[in-house]
Amino acid sequence: MRNFLRRVLPLAVAGITIIACTGTGMAAAAADSAYKVLVFSKTAGFRHDSIAAGIQTIRDLGAANGFAVDATEDGGAFTAANLGQYAAVVFLNTTGDVLDAGQQSAFESYIGSGKGFAGVHAAADTEYGWPFYGDLVGAWFASHPAIQQATVKVEDRAHAATAHLGQTWPRTDEWYNYRTNPRSSAHVLAALDETSYSGGSMGGDHPITWCKATGGGRSFYTGGGHTLESYGDSAFRAQLLGGIRYAAGQTEADCRPETGYTRLYDGSTAGWSQAGPGGFTNANATLTSTGGLGMLWYSAKELRSYSLKLDWKLAGDDNSGVFIGFPASDDPWSAVNNGYEIQIDATDSADRTTGSVYGFKSADLAARDAALNPPGEWNTYELLVEGERVQVFLNGSKINDFTNTDPARSLQQGYIGIQNHGDGDEAAFRHIRLKEIGASQDRTIEAESYSAVSGASPFSKTGAHGGRTLGYIDPGDWSSYAGVDLTGVTGFRARVVSGGPGGTIQVRTGSATGPILGTVNVPNTGGWETFADVQTGLTGVPSGAQTLYLTYAGTGAGLFDLDDFTLVRGTPPARTGPVRGLAGKCLDISGAATADGTKVQLYTCNGTGAQQWTVNGQILKALGKCLDVSGGGSANGTKVQLWTCNGTAAQNWTAQPDGTLKNPNSGRCLDVEGANPADGTQTIIWDCSNQANQKWTLP
The missing domain is CATH 2.60.120.260 (Galactose-binding domain-like)
Structure with a gap:
C-alpha cells in the first residue's frame, strides 16, 4: 500500500502520542511522511497584523507534526526549481497582485504536477486578474462586515480540517462575502449561518471553508484567520493543520462538489432499525458499533438507483461493512445471504478487504491504497447503485465496479445498512446521506x-x-x-x-x-x-x-x-461566469456601468461583476441587463451593448459547434472589432468567419 502500512504500523508501538480528536482538540497526524511547506505572505494591498502570528502558528504545527516550514514574502521563490521541494504552498493573508507572469507560470506548473495549495482568509483577496488562481482559491473576496461572532455550520466532518469539530462552531472573526458561490466547483466543508450575525450577503448559502481538486493538484481554503486571536484558538489551529495535511497529500478526502443529498443520519436515528445483537452508541452525531454480529439498517425506505455517501472510521484492526440490496428483515444474516457487503476492514484477503464487494470482487488495490486513510482517520464512501451495477468510490476515487449477475440477488431494489461486527470491533459512522437517481434527476x-x-x-x-x-x-x-x-x-x-x-x-x-x-x-x-x-x-x-x-x-x-x-x-x-475570447481576455462591460447602451468590450479577465455573465438559454445577462445588438441591427459592424432585457431578437445568442456565438436575428456572429486584442476593443456583429476574434468560451 502506498502509505497505509507506513502510517498504520506505528499505532501498535507502545508509547506513541496521538492527540485526541474531541471537541476542539488538535486533529491527529500520526506518522506522516516528512515534507516541507512554503508559507507565502506577500501583500500588495491591505496588510493583516496577524501575519506574523500565522507564520509562527504554522511553524509550531510543523514542529509538532513532522513537517518543515519555510516562510517568504519574495515572489522570486516561485520558480520551478525552488517550488519543487515543497509538498504544499500556503498563501497566508496575501493581498493584491503578488506574482509576476513568470512566477505565475511556475506556480501553475507546480499545481499541475499534483502539488497542493492552502489559502487562508485574504488569499481570496489576491490576484484578481489571474483566472487560474481564481479557480484554485475557489472564490474571490467581495466585502466584509465588522468583526463579530457567527455560527459556523460544519457540513463535512470527515475532512481532516473539520473532523475535530462539532456540527456547529461559534467563533469570532472577520467574515468575508465572496463574489461567487464556490459550491458548484468545490466541496464545501463549512458554511456560515447568516442569521447568526449581521452583514452576510450571500443569500443564506454562505460557504466559508472548502476543498477541491483543481489544475491537477489539491486546494484547501478557509475564510477564517483575520484576527490575531484566531492563531491561539486550538480549533482553528487544528483546521489549519488538517488543511495543510490535505494540500500536502498526507491525508485523503472526497473533495468533489456535492449537492442534492438527503440526510439519512446526522444525529437522529429516526427511520433506522437494529437487526440482531449488539448495536450502536449515538453521540456527537456519530454512530459507534458495539457487540454483534448485527446491523443497523434504514428501514424507512426501499431503494432502487441511488448514490449513498457515508463517512466511516476504524479505531484499529477492526471489522465492519456497508450492506446494500437486501430485503427487509430483522435477521442480519438475511443481508449477508441476500444482499452485498462493501467491506471496510483493510486487513483481510483481496476479495474481503476495504472496497471489495465481500466474497465477490476485490477492489483495485493500487487505487484503494492510494485513497485510503488509516485507522484513527475518517474515510468517505460513495456507493453508486444503478440497476444491477454498483461503483465504489473511496475518498472520491473509484476503486471498484461490480455488476450483479446472480438471479438470487438483486441491486435493483432493497435496503441499506451498516454492520456492527462483534465484540472488540469498533467502527464509527457519520453523515449518512442519499441521492436517489430517478427520471427527474440529473x-x-x-x-x-x-x-x-x-x-x-x-x-x-x-x-x-x-x-x-x-x-x-x-x-x-x-x-x-x-x-x-x-x-x-x-x-x-x-x-x-x-x-x-x-x-x-x-x-x-x-x-x-x-x-x-x-x-x-x-x-x-x-x-x-x-x-x-x-x-x-x-x-x-x-x-x-x-x-x-x-x-x-x-x-x-x-x-x-x-x-x-x-x-x-x-x-x-443557468450558468454564471466569464465569457472568454480573443487572447484569453474576457467579455466586459465598460466601467462596470449599467446604463442602457454601455459599451461591451474585450478586456483582461479580472473576476469583477462586469465580467460575470449568466447564460440562460439564448440570453446572456450581466449586472442585471442583457447582451444586445444596438438597435436590433443586422449590418456588419453594428455595435454590441448592454441594454435592459426586453425579450427581443436583438438579445438572442446561440452557441455554435465551432465556438462562435451567433445572433440568429442578424445571422451574424459576436466579433472583436478588427481582431484587436487590446483592452477596451469594442465588440460588434460581423459575418461568421470561424476566426479567433469570433471564438468564445461560455461558462
Whole structure:
C-alpha cells in the first residue's frame, strides 16, 4: 500500500502520542511522511497584523507534526526549481497582485504536477486578474462586515480540517462575502449561518471553508484567520493543520462538489432499525458499533438507483461493512445471504478487504491504497447503485465496479445498512446521506465506464473525478454507454481538459452514425491539467433505456480528454461566469456601468461583476441587463451593448459547434472589432468567419 502500512504500523508501538480528536482538540497526524511547506505572505494591498502570528502558528504545527516550514514574502521563490521541494504552498493573508507572469507560470506548473495549495482568509483577496488562481482559491473576496461572532455550520466532518469539530462552531472573526458561490466547483466543508450575525450577503448559502481538486493538484481554503486571536484558538489551529495535511497529500478526502443529498443520519436515528445483537452508541452525531454480529439498517425506505455517501472510521484492526440490496428483515444474516457487503476492514484477503464487494470482487488495490486513510482517520464512501451495477468510490476515487449477475440477488431494489461486527470491533459512522437517481434527476457518468469504445482509451490523471479520464481522443473516435435512461433529458454537460486543439462532442443514440441530439464545442482549456465544463442543449431525445453514443470530431491528434458527463433533466440550469475570447481576455462591460447602451468590450479577465455573465438559454445577462445588438441591427459592424432585457431578437445568442456565438436575428456572429486584442476593443456583429476574434468560451 502506498502509505497505509507506513502510517498504520506505528499505532501498535507502545508509547506513541496521538492527540485526541474531541471537541476542539488538535486533529491527529500520526506518522506522516516528512515534507516541507512554503508559507507565502506577500501583500500588495491591505496588510493583516496577524501575519506574523500565522507564520509562527504554522511553524509550531510543523514542529509538532513532522513537517518543515519555510516562510517568504519574495515572489522570486516561485520558480520551478525552488517550488519543487515543497509538498504544499500556503498563501497566508496575501493581498493584491503578488506574482509576476513568470512566477505565475511556475506556480501553475507546480499545481499541475499534483502539488497542493492552502489559502487562508485574504488569499481570496489576491490576484484578481489571474483566472487560474481564481479557480484554485475557489472564490474571490467581495466585502466584509465588522468583526463579530457567527455560527459556523460544519457540513463535512470527515475532512481532516473539520473532523475535530462539532456540527456547529461559534467563533469570532472577520467574515468575508465572496463574489461567487464556490459550491458548484468545490466541496464545501463549512458554511456560515447568516442569521447568526449581521452583514452576510450571500443569500443564506454562505460557504466559508472548502476543498477541491483543481489544475491537477489539491486546494484547501478557509475564510477564517483575520484576527490575531484566531492563531491561539486550538480549533482553528487544528483546521489549519488538517488543511495543510490535505494540500500536502498526507491525508485523503472526497473533495468533489456535492449537492442534492438527503440526510439519512446526522444525529437522529429516526427511520433506522437494529437487526440482531449488539448495536450502536449515538453521540456527537456519530454512530459507534458495539457487540454483534448485527446491523443497523434504514428501514424507512426501499431503494432502487441511488448514490449513498457515508463517512466511516476504524479505531484499529477492526471489522465492519456497508450492506446494500437486501430485503427487509430483522435477521442480519438475511443481508449477508441476500444482499452485498462493501467491506471496510483493510486487513483481510483481496476479495474481503476495504472496497471489495465481500466474497465477490476485490477492489483495485493500487487505487484503494492510494485513497485510503488509516485507522484513527475518517474515510468517505460513495456507493453508486444503478440497476444491477454498483461503483465504489473511496475518498472520491473509484476503486471498484461490480455488476450483479446472480438471479438470487438483486441491486435493483432493497435496503441499506451498516454492520456492527462483534465484540472488540469498533467502527464509527457519520453523515449518512442519499441521492436517489430517478427520471427527474440529473445523472453523471464517468466517461471511462463505457460499454464499447473505438480509438480512445482510459488515462490515469490527477484531478480527474475517479482518477481517470477517457483520453487519447482523436477525430473519428467514439464511446458508447448501454442502458442509459434518457427520459426527460434536455441537456448535456461534460467535464473536459485539453492542451491540444480541442474539438467537438456529438451526442447520438443507436449507433456511432445515429441521429445527433446535440453538439458541444470543447476548447483548449489552457493545458492538460486545467479542467473545464462545457454544455449544450439536446433535442429529439428518445425516452427510456437507450445506448448513448458520444462521437468525437476535430482536426489533428490528441483533441481533448473527457472526464465525465452529465445528462441534464428538466430546464437546463443557468450558468454564471466569464465569457472568454480573443487572447484569453474576457467579455466586459465598460466601467462596470449599467446604463442602457454601455459599451461591451474585450478586456483582461479580472473576476469583477462586469465580467460575470449568466447564460440562460439564448440570453446572456450581466449586472442585471442583457447582451444586445444596438438597435436590433443586422449590418456588419453594428455595435454590441448592454441594454435592459426586453425579450427581443436583438438579445438572442446561440452557441455554435465551432465556438462562435451567433445572433440568429442578424445571422451574424459576436466579433472583436478588427481582431484587436487590446483592452477596451469594442465588440460588434460581423459575418461568421470561424476566426479567433469570433471564438468564445461560455461558462
